[in-house]
Amino acid sequence: MIYYTYPGFRNKALTISYDDGLWSDVHLLEILNRYGIRGTFNLNSGCMQEERRIGKDRIAELYKGHEVATHGVEHLTIARCPMTDVVKEILNDREALEELTGKIVCGHAYPNGSYSHEIKTLLPSLGIHYARTATDSGKYTHPQDFYEWNPTCHHNNRLLEHAKEFLAFDLPQFQYLFYVWGHSYEFDRDKNWDVIEEFCKMTGGREDIWYATNAEVCHYLMAVKSVYTSVDEKILFNGSGQDIYLLRNGEKICIHPGLYSV
Incomplete structure (x- = not known):
């Protein structure tokens, strides 16, 4: 009997996703880094000259240890745009962000939650491996479609209740995934920084949780399928380029890329 697990033989994973790259990300990152929680920040490379946005010269250092993903050059509602504009919004954003970070950018968050089947079909050819929606699922499961990845909840949607439920799970036959999204400026607007602080205090620094970026979750789950x-x-046989962790009749086994025999 084989059960695949997350890295470190964990069966819980936590990831977050925050949009737009406003200066309030600085405070959010301070909190996340304090508790060892990692995630993905979706940026608009064509809007960084705005006063309320983080400037290009700060991107690489500020988001170090986290993932930077595309959110459209100008944050257009892309389902209303010609496909040529969709291509430019995503590909040009990806190119600019790669230049700023020195890393491959392969994720996307749909601006204003806007997407279509045609756009989803286009994304693989643009080098995008997954795309997050703005639709809460209320679930702690893997996405059925990485190009329509519904998060568990927005941070204003019963976040601490979800956290308590997530922490209480202990069935080894399940792989739980908790995915939180939002915009950091909402904490300023709603005056509820205490919510994300309490959430991180509750869920951070635990041995039973894998803290990962969106891309790391996506790539690991894709690797498991190999x-x-x-x-x-x-x-x-592990046909991927990374280690895969599993339980075989209760025994912990880490399969390196290539052939493994018992």
């Missing part, structure tokens, strides 16, 4: 076994499960 593992195949013999019928008796004594021979396993």
Whole structure:
């Protein structure tokens, strides 16, 4: 019997996703870093000259240890745009963000939650591996479609209740994924920084949770699908480029890329 786990043989993962790159990200990052929580920040490269936005010269250092993903050059509501504009919004944003961070940018958050089947079909050819919606699922499960990745909840949607529920899960046969999203400026607007602080205090620094960026979750789950076994499960092959963690009849096994036999 084989159960795949997250890295470190954990069966819980936590990731977050915050949009727009406003200066309030600085405070949010201070809180996240204090509690060891990691996530993804979706930026608009064409808006960084605005006074309330984080400037280009701060991007690489500020978001170090986290992921930077695309959110459209100008934050257009892309389902209303010609496909040529959609391509430019995403590809040009990706190129600019890669230049600023020195890293491959492969994620996307739909601006204003706007997308269509046609846009989803286009994203792989633009080098985008996943895209987050603005629709709360209320669930702690893997996405059925990485190009329509519905998060668990917005931070204003019963966040602490969700956190308590997530922490209480302890069935080893399940892989739980808690995904929080929002905009950091909302904490200033709603005067509720205490909510995210309490959330991080509750969920951070735990041995049973894998803290990951959106891309890390996506790539790991894709890598798991590259593992195949013999019928008796004594021979396993990991066709990915990263280690895969699993439980085989209760025994912890880390499969490095390539062939593994028991």
